Amino acid sequence: MKKIIYFLALGLCIACSEKKPIEISPDDLHGSIDQVTDIMIHDIFSPPVASRIFAYPNIAAYEIIALGNPGYKSLAGQLEGLTPIPAPDGENTVNPELAALIANMELSKKLIFSEDRMEKFQDSLYGKWRALNETEFEASKSYGLTVADHIASWMDKDNYKQTRTMPKFTVDTEEPGRWQPTPPSYMDGIEPHWNKIRPFVLDSAQQFTPPPPPDYSMEEDSQFFKELKEVYDISEKITENGDETEEVQFAKFWDCNP
Secondary structure, rough: OHHHHEEEEEEEHHHOOOOOOOOHHHHHHHHHHHHHHHHHHHHHHOOOHHHHHHHHHHHHHHHHHOOOOOOOOOOOOOOOOOOOOOOOOOOEEEEHHHHHHHHHHHHHHHHHHHHHHHHHHHHHHHHHHHOOOOOHHHHHHHHHHHHHHHHHHHHOOOOOOHHHHOOOOOOOOOOOOOOOOOOOOOOOOOOOOOOOOOOOOOOOOOOOOOOOOOOOOOOOOOOHHHHHHHHHHHHHHHHHHHHOOOHHHHHHHOOOOO
């Protein structure tokens, strides 16, 4: 009888000591992206720069998931300059979903100004995951950081940093048809050198050149004046109808915050 009780107790101890796998859901990734979005708004990034902050961390996460999932195809060789990510150490128990989320958060932190906000968010999750299964967490974290470094190395070659030192957009006030800053904020032209950033899949920013706008003219029969009058009339109608109109709701949705 004593032997039976002993083995039952031993089995119970072993069962209790076994750590369950850390479960990562799509909501966890969405929560991380929401956190980054809030930080971007706080840091006041322009929409083009925000697109870059969203892109690279999610590519890092995707590449980890794709590595072990035959249903997904790696973007290496498809995106300009992207090489395959390192394979995980076969001796370590890496949780792909966890490693992908860690890579996403780590790379996001490299792309924002308020790193302390992201670190606080990371630490809260790291503590929880470490308590659930320290071995799996450490292996997944190590691999996630390795992939983050790999993607960061590729990212740093996209010419973004070089464009930070290029001259601002110059407004030629002598030409009446040239763009000029407008009220209420009189902001400078946003990212005038964005066409120099390395594209992901295009051969250059010139591959799909949009048609030019109509020539500036205040003659009432010109195409420019007709388009100008159309915008003016619509704005006057919206102002007359008030802020609750559908058009105002559309404008608020497309406000230039991420």
